Amino acid sequence: MDYNDDIINASRLIEETALKVEGVLLEDPPFVVVEELATNTVNLKVFFWTETDDYKKRSFAVERKNYAANKTSISSQWLWNAC
Incomplete structure (x- = not known):
């Protein structure tokens, strides 16, 4: 994400989306x-x-949902790495 973005708010949105x-x-x-x-x-x-062995599927689902939920509030330069 860009240095001008709100890191705390973005982190909160990512956590809420992952839940x-x-x-x-x-x-x-x-x-x-x-x-x-x-x-x-x-x-x-x-x-x-x-609890699933299919962690990559879950990781990509989190990434897709998070991007869709936050694309208007975080700059287009935002970089997020799912584990």
């Missing part, structure tokens, strides 16, 4: 960390627990 994905466990809620302060971007990483 809405089927299979993401509520007992240990998702959380977001700043993975890297790059030259032009702040790179975030989301962590979440699931």
Whole structure:
């Protein structure tokens, strides 16, 4: 995401969106960390627990839902890495 974006709000939106994905466990809620302060971007990483072995499917679902929910509130330069 861009340095001008609201990192705290974006992190909150990512966590809320991850909670809405089927299979993401509520007992240990998702959380977001700043993975890297790059030259032009702040790179975030989301962590979440699931009981399925199909974690890539869940990761991509979180990414798609989060992008759709937040594309108007976060700059087009936003970079998000799902774990």
